[in-house]
Amino acid sequence: MKHWIAAALALVAAPLAAQDFSEGSEARSWNLYAEQPALFEAKVVDILCELTGDCPDNCGDGRRQLGLVRAADNVLVFPNKNSQPAFTGAALELLPYCGQDVEVDGLMIEDPDLGATNVYLVQKIRTVGAEEWVKANTWTKKWAAANPEAKGKGPWFRRDPRVNAAIEADGYLGLGVEEEAEFIKGLHE
Amino acid sequence: MRYLIAAMALALPTSGFAAGERISVTGEIIDTWCYYSGVMGGPDAVVGTAHHTCALWCSAGGIPVGLLGDDGQVYMVLKIEGDDGSASGDTQLSLASHQVTADGMLYERDGLKYIVVEQVVSEGITNLSHLDYDVVPPFAVPKPKN
Numbered sequence: 212m213k214h215w216i217a218a219a220l221a222l223v224a225a226p227l228a229a230q231d232f233s234e235g236s237e238a239r240s241w242n243l244y245a246e247q248p249a250l251f252e253a254k255v256v257d258i259l260c261e262l263t264g265d266c267p268d269n270c271g272d273g274r275r276q277l278g279l280v281r282a283a284d285n286v287l288v289f290p291n292k293n294s295q296p297a298f299t300g301a302a303l304e305l306l307p308y309c310g311q312d313v314e315v316d317g318l319m320i321e322d323p324d325l326g327a328t329n330v331y332l333v334q335k336i337r338t339v340g341a342e343e344w345v346k347a348n349t350w351t352k353k354w355a356a357a358n359p360e361a362k363g364k365g366p367w368f369r370r371d372p373r374v375n376a377a378i379e380a381d382g383y384l385g386l387g388v389e390e391e392a393e394f395i396k397g398l399h400e
Numbered sequence: 401m402r403y404l405i406a407a408m409a410l411a412l413p414t415s416g417f418a419a420g421e422r423i424s425v426t427g428e429i430i431d432t433w434c435y436y437s438g439v440m441g442g443p444d445a446v447v448g449t450a451h452h453t454c455a456l457w458c459s460a461g462g463i464p465v466g467l468l469g470d471d472g473q474v475y476m477v478l479k480i481e482g483d484d485g486s487a488s489g490d491t492q493l494s495l496a497s498h499q500v501t502a503d504g505m506l507y508e509r510d511g512l513k514y515i516v517v518e519q520v521v522s523e524g525i526t527n528l529s530h531l532d533y534d535v536v537p538p539f540a541v542p543k544p545k546n
Contacts, residue, residue, distance in 0.1 A: 244438045259478045259486070262507040262514055264417045267484075276464050276478065276486045286510045289476065291433045291464050298454070300433075300462030302487035320436050325443060326474050327436035328511035350462065368457040369542070373493060377456050383541045384449035385497050385525040398534065399543050 230284060238317050238334050239294075245322035249331065252339055253279035253288065253315060255308040261287065270309035277305040279315060279331065288319075292332040298368055299350035301333045312339040317347070420505035425515065427469035428527055429495045431458035432476065435466065445536045448497060448527030453540035455496040462487040465495075467502055467515060475506070475515040499526040 236248035258278040260266035270277055279288040290301035294317070305313075314337050320330040335344040354367050361370040368374060382388045383395060433439070434446040434454060445451065447468065459465055464486065467475040478484070480502075483491040504517040535541050 241437075241439070246437075258476075258514070259484060259516070262418050262478070262509065263420065263505075263516060265479075265484070271484060274485045274487060274489060276476075287512075288510075289464065289512060291436065298457040298461040298463065300458075300464065300487055302462050322436065322438075325436055325438075326472075326511075330432075330436050330512075332437075354461075368461065371457075371460050373490070374453075374456045374460050377493070377496075378453065383453045383535065384530050385452040386449060394530065395541055398541055 232283075232319065236316055241318060241332065243318065243320065245320050245327060246318040246332075247321060248316075249319040250314070250316045251279075251288075252282040252312060254282070254312050255305050255310060256280055256287075257309070258287070258289070270306060273303055273306050275302065276300075277302045277309070279305075279313075282312070286329055288329045288331050290315075290317075290331045290333045291320075293347040293350050294332070294334040295348050295350055297351060297366060299354075301331075301347060303350050303353050304333060304336065304347040308336060308338065313337065314339055316344070418507045418509055420507050420516070422504075423506040423515065424501065424503045425467055425469045425471075425475055426501045427467050427471075427475075427499070429455075429477070429492070429498050429500060430466050430468045430474070431455045431463050431496075432466040432474065433458060433463045435468070435474065440536050441533075444529065445533045448529030449525060450529035450533040450536045451540075452497040452525065453535070454537060456493065457540075459493045459496050460488055465492040467500065467517075473513055475502075475513045477502075478514050478516050479504075480517045480520055495520070495522060497525045497527070499523040 232249040232251045236250035238248040256278050257270035258276050293299050293301045293304045315333050317334040318332040320327045333347045335346050337344045382391045384391045440446050465477045478486050480491045500520050500522045502517040503519045504515050507514040
């Protein structure tokens with residue numbers, strides 16, 4: 212009976228223990244303080260649906276953050292970032308796989324000092340069983356397709372209509388264009 | 401013994417939805433990737449006015465928005481007053497760097513806290529971090545064209 216109880220307790224504790232998913236990972240380092248390579252299988256879910264039962268079609272069609280319920284331990288991993296160094300998230304990269312079982316490779320962020328756990332940067336995705344990986348770097352192309360009026364030179368974030376409207380209205384610091392004018396002028400002197 | 405086994409069974413992971421808890425949180429709307437990853441610097445440098453433009457970029461770019469509570473906890477924001485646009489949504493973008501009080505439902509899973517905000521009151525941007533850090537990243541404010 213003692214052995215049975217020990218086994219049952221181990222089963223309860225297993226999901227709580229940090230696991231190493233770095234084996235086989237080919238993730239590129241971003242030289243982040245708390246990064247760890249992580250390759251794992253998971254189901255792509257709408258996080259709001261997963262937590263509350265509020266579940267629109269197709270994981271919200273790109274409006275919502277998507278998560279990865281890891282097959283090995285049922286942990287909900289939150290992909291915060293895609294693989295582009297351009298202030299871009301992961302939801303649109305995962306949307307084509309809504310509800311599907313996938314394999315992902317990328318970087319896990321575990322920083323207890325900041326409360327970061329199960330936070331993920333996804334670099335590539337494939338459906339379970341597929342040969343070819345798909346790079347998680349399509350956000351800017353999708354943004355360009357959705358914002359044809361913003362076509363031009365320079366990175367997307369300099370041309371985004373909503374961002375530019377916010378800066379035009381409230382300035383780079385958000386305090387008001389006139390209020391921060393002197394500070395902004397001083398930055399480049 | 402039966403009670404012990406029943407208690408362990410209850411502790412096992414189960415399917416189904418998490419139970420929410422009503423909560424009120426006061427804090428700042430932040431971009432979570434810069435805060436968690438340290439890619440732009442320490443946590444004090446990636447909040448407030450110094451980081452406001454970057455927070456706009458990240459929110460518009462679909463990076464998850466969080467509410468950094470005065471208690472030091474980060475609450476991942478999934479919905480605000482009926483707007484479920486948590487990936488590049490307009491409501492979240494409009495609140496970048498704002499100090500807010502949010503009332504809603506708290507959900508916790510696997511070490512992260514999530515909030516579905518039912519009502520939010522903003523005090524505007526009150527964290528004047530540019531006084532300590534200028535602008536983070538420095539290229540957030542482009543050089544004027546001559």
